[in-house]
Amino acid sequence: MARLFFFPVVTGSILTEINAISLSGVSKRYGDLQALNNVSFDIRKGEFFGLLGPNGAGKSTLISALAGLLKVDSGQLSILGADVEKEYRQARQHLGVVPQEIVMDPFFTVRETLQFQSGYFGIRNNDDWINELLDQLNLSEKADTNMRKLSGGMKRRVLIAQALVHKPQVLVLDEPTAGVDVELRQSMWRFVRRLHREGHTIVLTTHYLEEAEELCDRIAIINKGELLALETKQDLLARGLGSKLLVRATHDIDTIPREYQDRVTRLEGNEVELILHRDSDSVMEILDRLRAASMKIDFVSVLSDSLEDVFVRMTSEQEGVQ
Amino acid sequence: MNAINWVACRTLLGKEVTRWRKVWMQTVLAPVITALLYLLVFGHVLEGRVEVFPGVSYTAFLIPGLLMMTVIQNAFANTSSSLIQSKVMGSIVFVLLPPFSALELFLAYIGAAVLRGLAVGVGVFLLAIFYVQVPIENIFVVLIFAILGSYAMGALGLIAGMWAEKFDQIAAFQSFLIVPLTFLSGVFYSIKSLPEFWYQLSKANPFFYMIDGFRYGFFGQSDQPVMLSLAAMLLAVTILTIICVRMLQSGYKLRDA
Numbered sequence: 001m002a003r004l005f006f007f008p009v010v011t012g013s014i015l016t017e018i019n020a021i022s023l024s025g026v027s028k029r030y031g032d033l034q035a036l037n038n039v040s041f042d043i044r045k046g047e048f049f050g051l052l053g054p055n056g057a058g059k060s061t062l063i064s065a066l067a068g069l070l071k072v073d074s075g076q077l078s079i080l081g082a083d084v085e086k087e088y089r090q091a092r093q094h095l096g097v098v099p100q101e102i103v104m105d106p107f108f109t110v111r112e113t114l115q116f117q118s119g120y121f122g123i124r125n126n127d128d129w130i131n132e133l134l135d136q137l138n139l140s141e142k143a144d145t146n147m148r149k150l151s152g153g154m155k156r157r158v159l160i161a162q163a164l165v166h167k168p169q170v171l172v173l174d175e176p177t178a179g180v181d182v183e184l185r186q187s188m189w190r191f192v193r194r195l196h197r198e199g200h201t202i203v204l205t206t207h208y209l210e211e212a213e214e215l216c217d218r219i220a221i222i223n224k225g226e227l228l229a230l231e232t233k234q235d236l237l238a239r240g241l242g243s244k245l246l247v248r249a250t251h252d253i254d255t256i257p258r259e260y261q262d263r264v265t266r267l268e269g270n271e272v273e274l275i276l277h278r279d280s281d282s283v284m285e286i287l288d289r290l291r292a293a294s295m296k297i298d299f300v301s302v303l304s305d306s307l308e309d310v311f312v313r314m315t316s317e318q319e320g321v322q
Numbered sequence: 323m324n325a326i327n328w329v330a331c332r333t334l335l336g337k338e339v340t341r342w343r344k345v346w347m348q349t350v351l352a353p354v355i356t357a358l359l360y361l362l363v364f365g366h367v368l369e370g371r372v373e374v375f376p377g378v379s380y381t382a383f384l385i386p387g388l389l390m391m392t393v394i395q396n397a398f399a400n401t402s403s404s405l406i407q408s409k410v411m412g413s414i415v416f417v418l419l420p421p422f423s424a425l426e427l428f429l430a431y432i433g434a435a436v437l438r439g440l441a442v443g444v445g446v447f448l449l450a451i452f453y454v455q456v457p458i459e460n461i462f463v464v465l466i467f468a469i470l471g472s473y474a475m476g477a478l479g480l481i482a483g484m485w486a487e488k489f490d491q492i493a494a495f496q497s498f499l500i501v502p503l504t505f506l507s508g509v510f511y512s513i514k515s516l517p518e519f520w521y522q523l524s525k526a527n528p529f530f531y532m533i534d535g536f537r538y539g540f541f542g543q544s545d546q547p548v549m550l551s552l553a554a555m556l557l558a559v560t561i562l563t564i565i566c567v568r569m570l571q572s573g574y575k576l577r578d579a
């Protein structure tokens with residue numbers, strides 16, 4: 001065994017396989033509420049990872065645990081191999097967190113805020129990078145404005161810049177698009193995608209399925225503190241999660257072609273909703289078959305599944321297996 | 323143990339100093355004026371009636387006490403208000419996310435509190451000497467006690483700021499602990515003039531040593547030997563440092579809130 005130590009190649013390959021984030025058996029309880037229940041999964045280096053779950057699922061709690069903002073009751077968390085508690089210096093140096101709530105220090109300007117934050121991470125003379133961040137996030141004009149005088153969207157962008165002052169390997173964004181207008185959302189995603197291309201690991205929490213789908217390579221779904229699924233985007237789509245087809249006829253609907261019967265989630269009067277498998281289905285084909293079954297179609301729409309619907313279905317699928 | 327990251331520590335110190343410097347009218351000027359009002363009123367009423375130390379006028383006697391009172395109240399206010407404010411507003415995360423050690427946090431917060439205490443103290447002194455002559459027997463003793471006093475009270479403010487969840491809890495801490503202990507520590511009188519029971523009780527008040535030693539620096543006279551006061555202060559500062567660093571290490575009411 002001792003000979004292993006003489007093979008640097010072995011050590012090297014182990015090093016390259018360190019996960020960006022590793023969670024194992026993480027549990028956290030608030031009084032009677034089990035906010036996190038034995039959550040385990042890994043996020044690989046360079047992934048664009050989505051953490052998806054409805055309000056109250058435990059997403060922010062998980063992020064706080066990663067950031068060392070709270071102590072878990074049990075389990076281990078590490079960032080690039082550094083335990084968030086025992087090796088908190090390394091762990092926090094590698095991690096940038098954009099908190100869900102907009103918070104700021106009202107005493108300072110945008111630039112001062114970013115300079116202080118750089119210093120906290122032990123970085124002096126960070127002005128080149130700060131200027132680039134300000135530029136990328138369209139904040140240059142506001143650099144010397146007091147934080148109090150910024151709009152909500154601008155404050156959110158400053159939070160992103162603050163999370164990036166120390167060029168962390170791993171960037172976690174906790175529902176960054178909540179209450180953000182479309183334009184800002186687009187420019188924010190452009191920037192985050194660029195960071196991802198440049199090699200940063202990105203973790204995004206959201207309760208919008210589309211958002212996670214659009215951006216993320218892999219998606220973890222949590223609900224009530226438990227990990228329900230962890231899949232690539234493709235696998236998730238193949239499960240038929242995410243979209244439904246609403247068809248309205250000019251008459252009451254009484255028959256559905258046999259091949260679609262088990263996809264019906266709602267059938268009321270002249271309306272029917274069908275689960276859509278977006279990776280394999282053709283909407284036109286479905287409509288053709290419905291017409292062939294002598295349905296007179298009046299109106300068609302593709303509906304996004306609410307996360308709640310997805311959970312209901314996933315949970316019932318799991319129960320069905322047992 | 324990790325070595326201290328001085329860049330991080332100095333940055334936080336700088337931020338905490340900037341915080342009070344930007345609103346200096348409220349954080350420096352206002353307390354200086356309050357102290358001067360005390361001086362004018364008490365000095366005027368009691369001048370000539372009381373002679374605490376031989377050869378020292380009452381107004382002159384009053385100045386070190388008032389100075390120290392102002393210094394320590396502001397040191398306390400600096401740490402406690404900074405913490406409670408950033409806790410209530412949520413901006414405390416900006417300090418909790420970086421890799422600060424407990425000691426780095428402690429030194430930065432205390433440093434800023436000491437600097438504010440000294441700024442206010444110098445302000446009061448510079449204006450007071452227009453009004454009455456105050457000797458300075460030993461400037462080092464004056465400085466050492468001013469620093470130890472604001473250090474200790476900055477630490478107490480840190481504890482209060484961590485413990486409190488609302489602003490009025492800080493106010494309660496001030497009204498029920500800081501103010502009584504200050505007023506009963508011989509700011510306005512020598513504790514020797516008190517009845518025996520109150521005299522002995524005053525000697526158990528840590529604030530007494532802070533002011534008595536400080537006063538020695540001015541007049542070369544004090545109730546208790548200055549070395550005793552120094553020892554008491556060093557003990558207080560050591561205990562408070564240990565408590566604060568432990569609380570910061572555990573993230574008491576900061577993490578997991």
Ligand SMILES: Nc1ncnc2c1ncn2[C@@H]1O[C@H](COP(=O)(O)OP(=O)(O)O)[C@@H](O)[C@H]1O
Binds near residue numbers: 035056059061578
């Ligand atoms: N400090 C706290 N004390 C008590 N309960 C909390 C606390 N923080 C979060 N919770 C509860 O834990 C659950 C998970 O919350 P959170 O992680 O914020 O969910 P999410 O971010 O997914 O919306 C919620 O039911 C929430 O009410």
Ligand SMILES: [Mg+2]
Binds near residue numbers: 059060061100174
């Ligand atoms: Mg949340």
